[in-house]
Amino acid sequence: MPELGPVAWPPAPIRTERLVLRESEARDRAAFIELFASPEVRTYLGGPQPRDELERAVPEVPGRRLGLFVIDLDGAMIGMVALDRRDAERPGHVRPDAGEAELGYTFLPEAWGCGYAAEACAAALDWFANVLPGEPVVLCTQTANDRSMRLAAKLGFTEVERFEEYGAEQWFGVRSSLTPSG
Numbered sequence: 001m002p003e004l005g006p007v008a009w010p011p012a013p014i015r016t017e018r019l020v021l022r023e024s025e026a027r028d029r030a031a032f033i034e035l036f037a038s039p040e041v042r043t044y045l046g047g048p049q050p051r052d053e054l055e056r057a058v059p060e061v062p063g064r065r066l067g068l069f070v071i072d073l074d075g076a077m078i079g080m081v082a083l084d085r086r087d088a089e090r091p092g093h094v095r096p097d098a099g100e101a102e103l104g105y106t107f108l109p110e111a112w113g114c115g116y117a118a119e120a121c122a123a124a125l126d127w128f129a130n131v132l133p134g135e136p137v138v139l140c141t142q143t144a145n146d147r148s149m150r151l152a153a154k155l156g157f158t159e160v161e162r163f164e165e166y167g168a169e170q171w172f173g174v175r176s177s178l179t180p181s182g
Contacts, residue, residue, distance in 0.1 A: 004083060004101060007131050009066045016123045019116060020072040021081065024063040028070050031077035031108065032062040040109045044145040046166065071107070071120045078116060079107030081124045083137070091163045092140055092172035100138045100174075101128060105151075112147070118154050125155065125175065136176035143169045 010023035024032075035041050036058075037051040063070065067083040081103070088098035103125065107117050125137060139157050141148035149171060157173035164170070 004067050004085065005132055005135075007066065011127065011131075014069070014123050014127055016119050018073065019120055019123070021069040021120060021123055021127075022072055024061055024068065024070045026061050028077040029058060029060065029062055032080075033058055034108060035080070035106050038109065041106055044142045044148070044168075045106070069120070069124055071111075071116065073111070073116065078111040079105065079120065081105045081120050083124060083128055086138055086140075091165055092138065092161060092170070094136050094138060094160060094174045094176070100136050101132070103137050103139045103155075103175075117151055121151065121155055134176075136174050138172065138174050140165075140170050140172045143171045 013023075014021040033051065033054045036049045036054050039048045042048045063080060069081045070077050071079040071081060082105070083101050083103055085099045086093065086102040094100055103121060105117055105121055111117075128135070128137060138160075139152050139155075141152060143149065143162065152171070152173055155175060157175045159171060159173050161172050162169055163172065
């Protein structure tokens with residue numbers, strides 16, 4: 001997958017009213033395992049992964065890569081937000097050359113319903129708009145995922161299309177002033 005572009009990484013931690021968006025650290029390992037093992041978190045993401053396999057596979061410092069922010073509340077990881085390039089082979093694009101930046105997010109269930117996802121995603125999108133101005137950001141979520149659909153609308157994403165992928169109907173949207181060429 002292509003890199004985001006000429007972006008200095010990691011950026012200085014981004015502070016919002018309640019959260020810190022930062023690079024992953026060793027102390028986040030247990031939260032990463034919980035995110036991937038949680039049936040609730042993974043309901044619309046292919047299901048939970050076996051905890052024993054994750055314990056063996058997750059590195060000491062997980063998630064240390066360009067575009068991935070750990071979401072920290074009072075010194076503890078509550079989720080993650082990532083901006084990656086959308087694979088050209090997948091359906092859903094707004095540029096003829098594909099490779100748009102795609103927003104992804106997962107949060108631990110105890111952080112749901114508090115507005116943390118909207119706050120963290122908005123901060124990550126602001127950061128992205130500052131480092132790569134004018135670039136569209138896309139988002140894809142299952143239409144059955146009501147929470148994610150509401151978050152997409154709250155963040156200003158507009159629907160481009162719907163399609164079937166991974167055995168479920170997907171909603172694909174864009175956040176940009178560009179006209180979708182889809």
